[in-house]
Amino acid sequence: MTIFLDRLRGFYHAKKDKTEKWKSFKKEFNLLKRLDKSGRFKQDWTDIYPCLDDKTDLTYFEGHYTYHPAWAARVVKKIAPAVHVDISSTLHFCTVVSAFQPVEFYDYRPAPLQLDGLTTGKTDLTNLQFATGSIHSLSCMHTIEHIGLGRYGEKIDPDADLKAIEELKRVVAPGGNLIIVVPTGIPKLAFNAHRIYSYQQVCSYFDSFTLKEFSLIPDNYLEAGMILNASPGDADQQHWGCGCFWFEKP
Incomplete structure (x- = not known):
């Protein structure tokens, strides 16, 4: 009551x-x-076009999709590859980064973007068309957690995320870089939206790679901002944090 x-x-x-x-x-x-x-x-x-909720003291922003593309852009700048390949991340990332870095963007649902420095195409993360060891700089951000849940028209598959991870690992070149972003916290599946992974789960899936950086967008990002070089303990305390992993393939 x-x-x-x-x-x-x-x-x-x-x-x-x-x-x-x-x-x-x-x-x-x-x-x-x-x-x-x-x-x-x-x-x-x-x-009239009523906007009734914008009289606020601060400009509100959604932390995951504001901080993680900004973080990844800085990583790509450090890598400085000839071409960066992105698979199914937010379009804000590839469109902005392509202003200073050639980018190839691929998605299960292709985006007909037309910008200098940016090419687009279609791909299936569970069956990538790229040759083994062919990509030197690759990102897949806030995407793996969705695959196999049917949200975007793909078939239901409880292990689709693991298949996607194996494909991403396969196509990265030796010495190449892989940028992965997924929700982190206490592991659970929120059907049909996403999975949430623990820090240790993600590291175990990429155990053959070297972790160069782990940063975190915490639940309280409005107060804490983004935690650079975060600890595993920071990640596992989150309800729906955003884990940003920069891996290198030996």
């Missing part, structure tokens, strides 16, 4: 807050219309 009442109160306050925001929105709309004498723009109520 207590939980129900708490939810009811939450619904009431949310509805009240939204009502107040609408009142403020209408007031400001009318104020702007009265003040603007230039006639530069047509102002009509039928053209």
Whole structure:
């Protein structure tokens, strides 16, 4: 009964807050219309585009997809390869990095991007078309945890992530670099969204590689930021952290 009442109160306050925001929105709309004498723009109520939740003291951002591409871009800059290959990471990464570094981007659902320095294509992470030991700089970020859960139209396969990992390891050249990003914390599967891995799980899957750097986006990233050179203990304390692994193939 207590939980129900708490939810009811939450619904009431949310509805009240939204009502107040609408009142403020209408007031400001009318104020702007009265003040603007230039006639530069047509102002009509039928053209409104209400943005009611942006009056905040700080700019909110989602930590995983803000920090991890920024971290990976810095790693690629250190590697400075002739070409960097990315598989199915956020498009923000390949599009920005291609401004200073030639990038090839591949995805199960190809992205028809058209930018200088960027080429795109289709691939299946469980059956990559690249030759063994052919890629010197490779990334696959916030992707492995999804494979085999059917979310993106692929077939259901509980071991698809492990198959993808073996393929990634296969195509990296000796002495080459592999950037992996996955959710980290207490291991569990949240169907059909993602898997969460422990730090030790990830390291065991890549035990034939050398870990050059592990950094972490913690649950409390708004306060802590990104933890560079984090410890395994940091990772395993998270509910849904973001583990950033930079491996090198011997």
